[in-house]
Amino acid sequence: MSISIKSLLAFMMITAFFCSSASAKSPVEIANEQGAYIGEQYAPHGTMVIAARNGQILYADHPDIKWPPASMSKLMTIYLVYQAMEQGKFTKNTKVKVNDKFYAISQLPMLSNNHMRLGASYTVDELLQTALTDSSNVATYMLASLVDKNDTAFIDKMNQQAKALHMTHTHYYNPVGAPNNLLGPYKAKGYPEDDDNFSSAKDYAILSQHLISEFPDILSYTKKVEVTIKKGTQDEETFHTYNHSLEGAKLGYKGVDGLKTGSSDTAGFNTAITGHKNNMRIILTMMGVMNWYDPPAEFNRNIMANAIMDEIYQRYSYQKVLAKGKHQLGDQEVYIANDLYDIVDKKQKGTLKYENGKVQYEYKRQFVDRDDQPATVTYEDYKRYAMKKFVSDYFGWIVGLTTLSILLGLALLIYSLMPKKKKTS
The missing domain is CATH 2.30.140.20 (Penicillin-binding protein 4, C-terminal domain)
Known part of the structure; x- marks a missing residue:
């Protein structure tokens, strides 16, 4: 009974916290208070900010609403890739060849954001950069194949990992985040539904926290505003970040060095942003800003994110x-x-x-x-501490004096036991 009462109280406290957060200023209101002119139609479906160090919630606005993460799905794929590298299954220098399947995926309408030459080879290092900066779907599939060649088994791993991380509002149908119907014959046999991956701002804050704390190397890729892959070869490509809040980007915010955006016609514009400022790293996740066909939405997403980060850094330290x-x-x-x-x-x-x-x-x-x-x-x-410290500081002297005392005692004992010479007159 006591466990049930404790669980109920914990649930009530969390519910009250989120309700109060949801009734606080919205992302649109925060941005407009700082001089932006953003209409309510751009209000995100869900937003959350946490401290990367301890997972403390610093801001929440409808964080549990289920929403398609779109290409932010690639963060889970890359999490599994880093895990596999940590286990020694492959390294950043491991090469993956563009086979018929990968080449065909790179040519699919509405899905190809970079084209790969049949027979070309890419290192894991190049694929990570391409998947994170360009949000390449084919690069993501190539990385996933190193973890498990069976697409169904790999997506099973994604969902198992989401459960292990307590991402309770998350389910994946593919490793890249595109609506599943766009994959055509390349839908996984175990996940044939014409559905979107779904998650929430809260769940992606959890995933981002684990990625950054367990595999901070990811920031070496996500911090780059522009990258060139295979420079000087026939496969050379240059990519520009979609994270407009990245330091050095169009709406650059001081200290921001990651993490990943996601957008589609069903998801609108999402983002997972991390930055380090005033000795504090934060993670911001925002889901569902307007729709894919509204050009200002892409940038309004980052204007609101930047405004929220301003408020967080002013309030918390x-x-x-x-x-x-x-x-x-x-x-x-x-x-x-x-x-x-x-x-x-x-x-x-x-x-x-x-x-x-x-x-x-x-x-x-x-x-x-x-x-x-x-x-x-x-x-x-x-x-008690002072006594332990005294013993620690003078341990050598104590041992030495104790040993000397014992030796002297033994010497006196031996002396006392020695036969005495009789006096002669």
């Missing part, structure tokens, strides 16, 4: 909230082992909570995943 050393806790003196750093909210006053040998900075907040927790550092009674 990552700071030291407790210095290591001796502190008074009521009638007890305690020793804090390390400096405690955490995210500080200017709109809320936090307190330090000491419990079971750990201290954390506490205020009303929520985290994107149930496994995320506030930062903690350990503490102990100061007298």
Whole structure:
């Protein structure tokens, strides 16, 4: 019964948090307050911002609404590719040949965003850059083939990984994010439905957090505004980023170095953005801005994202909230082992909570995943710490003096046991 009550209370707290977030300023309102002129028709279907470090939710507006991620689906494919490389299945230097299947996929109407020559070879490094910057569908299929040659088995892995990451509103039908009906004969046999992949802003915040924390190498690809593949060969191609918030891009925002956009006629314009500023990395996910056939929508997506990031960086900061050393806790003196750093909210006053040998900075907040927790550092009674430190600092002397005392004691004992010479007169 107690478990059920705790679960109910947790659910009520999360629901209340999201309801209050949803009733807060919308992305359109935030952008317009900063001088933009964006109509309500451009309001995203779902938006979320989290701190990459600990998964703390910094902003949420309808984050659980299911929506097609479009080419942001490629982030899950690339997550599995990085996992496979970590397991030693292949390396960035591994080459993949453009076979008949890959060549045909690159030629499909409404699906080809770059053309590959039949028989050409690409390294994993080149395919990662092409998939992330150009959002190449064929490059993504080529990468997926290294993880599992069977398309159905690979998509099974995508859905299994989504479940493992607690992405509860996500389901994949293909590795690239195009509407499944556009794949024609290349739809996976186990996923024949003419459906879109679907997910949510919250789920993609979770996926992005895992990608960045587990495989930060991805940022070496996503930070580039322009890239050239196979320079000086007949297969040379130059690609420009679709992430207009990338530092150096058209609507560049200081510190932004990733991550991936996604757009289609069914999804409109989506984005997953990450940036590091003021010693704090954040992740912003935005789903469903207007539709694919509205030219301003592509840029309004980034105008709203930039405005939200401005608000986040003005409100939140990552700071030291407790210095290591001796502190008074009521009638007890305690020793804090390390400096405690955490995210500080200017709109809320936090307190330090000491419990079971750990201290954390506490205020009303929520985290994107149930496994995320506030930062903690350990503490102990100061007298106990001082004694341990004394022993540690003078261990050599203590051992030496103890050994010397034992030896002297033994010498005296031996001396006392030795037979005494009788005095002669």
